[in-house]
Amino acid sequence: MTRTVEVEHEYAYDVVVLGGGPVGENVVDRVRAAGLTAAIVESELLGGECSYWACMPSKALLRPVLARSDARKVAGLRESVYGPLDALEVFAHRDEVVGHWKDDGQVDWLDSIGVRVFRGHGRLHGPRRVEVTGPEGERHVLTARHAVAVCTGTRAVLPDLPGLAGARPWTSREATSSGEVPRRLAVVGGGVVGVEMATAWQALGARVTMLVRGGGLLPRMEPFVGEHVAEALTARGADIRTGVSVSAVVRDGGTGPVTVVLEGGDHVEADEVLFATGRSPRTEDIGLDTVGLEPGSWFDVDDSLRVTGSDWLYAVGDVNHRALLTHQGKYQARIAGAAIAARAQDGKAFDGAGWGPHAATADHAAVPQVVFSDPEAGAVGLSLAEAERAGFRVRAVDLDMRQVAGAGLYAQGYRGHARMVVDLDREVLLGVTFVGPGIGELVHAATVAVVAEVPIARLWHAVPSYPTLSEVWLRLLEAYRG
Known part of the structure; x- marks a missing residue:
């Protein structure tokens, strides 16, 4: 000693x-x-956290998931990528990205x-x-x-629930560092961590059940974002239950399956349970x-x-x-x-x-964020509801991303949505939100427009390249002008 x-x-x-x-x-x-x-x-x-247990390992897990999903929407390629992901190879790359935790x-x-x-x-x-x-x-x-x-x-915050301490729950750290794929994964929480980890582990082979206290996924973004993401997760086999609360967690002896007990008496059986319920x-x-x-x-x-x-x-x-x-x-x-x-x-x-x-x-009104779900989601600035609560006189301009020529080239059957929130008194953008494959790279252009308060009259002269997803800007401005 x-x-x-x-x-x-x-x-x-x-x-x-x-x-x-x-x-x-x-x-x-x-x-x-x-x-x-x-x-x-x-x-x-x-x-820190980002390098070893958050941003970097999570995106290393998600990158092959999103690449495979995109490839499956490309004619002449989809037939080549319908096999399962090689989980061990994905984990090996994740471990390399985090420097093997050194x-x-x-x-x-x-x-x-x-x-x-x-x-x-x-x-x-x-x-x-x-x-x-x-x-x-x-x-x-x-x-x-x-x-x-x-x-x-x-x-990560863990709630004070009966049985939770002895049930060895996952937090974001275990979810991004695990080297084994659970057969069944229960995810408690519908925010960014819950959505990204549900996306990753489902694609790696886990059967995912999401338990969400509120009415939908990604509640801090525009409502249509959570709807798109939930629809896609459900289509791939996830069981998403909204409006539910966990009352207890049981795992006998700290080993074997875990039982997540819900208020009202229902329960969910899983091999691992991830709590993504906030941070302190x-x-x-x-x-x-x-x-x-x-x-x-x-x-x-x-x-x-x-x-x-x-x-x-x-x-x-x-x-x-x-x-x-x-x-x-x-x-x-x-x-x-x-x-x-x-x-x-x-x-x-x-x-x-x-x-x-x-x-x-x-930090006040121009914070950008990308959620690496499938489809991706991204936003900067204020949502429509936030702008209205702040007292702005606003108009939301919405666009089905299928109206953009580049979307059809990016993926067959492309589905996505865009919204810009316009301050009608100054005719500048207060916020922009996207959901759809590949939209993560659109967010910085939106950030520049919001931070710089570029007048809409001037944005007309920022000509997007054809045919790219960036042409969404032209279509949004056309929709605004009517």
Whole structure:
């Protein structure tokens, strides 16, 4: 038995970052580029949730699923791709994408830019101080001259249900890292994680049952999106049950089949059950009480990502609950890094004209997202309901994607839908939503139009190439003009 050793070392840096995921990495990259010294604290793998248990492994699982689905809609090719997916080969590629759950490459990169890595659990210990307890019990005390940035992200939430703790449920981590295909998979939740993992595991051979408390899938997007995705999943054999709630989970001895008991007495038998029912901030044990904040809470921040009421503490990425998406977290990290550097140099992060490049304005009304379901779904900005609740005078312009010439070339029997939400007073776009095969690559054009508030009169002169899916823009503008 190894004896725990406690040794205290003290260090000082300009910036200390708690959390070595993509958000924390981008913060230290920006402050180092500005000439500040930086240290990063990580208790697991550098690269974080996205790299090892979320974005990257999930998309590695989904890529062959979507490619096969697209190929089956192409004349002359479909007959060649009706065999099953090779699950072992898919898993091998997934494992390669995540570096076999090793972070050597991230360590080398951080070393190359002069960032000190501290392995262990980091906690705030009063203003500008972070205590790190290492894997052998050693203790380091880090002092930040200018800023501490909390980039600890979120973790999956498991509901308090009888029997759940002993049933070994899957969360997003197990769903993206498993090396075996369950014969039957129950998915609790109809959001992005639930939909993507149902899509992946169904295609890999699992019989999927989705248990959704609400009235449909992907409830944060336009209603037609969930309808398209549910119809496609059902057509491929999924059992989607909406308006149901789980009351208990039973797995005798923690092995064998699992029984998911529903309110009302019905039940579902499965070999694994995935709970995709939300996320909570990883802030319960990072010393928030030592700086007057509530452990386990989300942070309230300004547009430079500085915590309200503080002149040194920043909260970047998922922990501030502004937009729980990796690309938005990295965007925030670039803003926060620039703001920290500016304040370190001249005491402020803005000029007389306003916040300029040091303000995370995209988090308010221009957040893009792609769901890698089959069909894909993507959106940016406000939905029709959100725009109406915000008090805008709006019009929704809808289009069946089959009216686009490129859709018929992309896939025979193409089915999809597009909507743009127009601010009628300014004639600019407030939001755009797509659902259909291959639409993920359309979302950034929509993001530019929404962020830049490009007038519709000017969009007429952004001519889409023929015959591509991008011609949807021409058809939407024609529908708007009537």
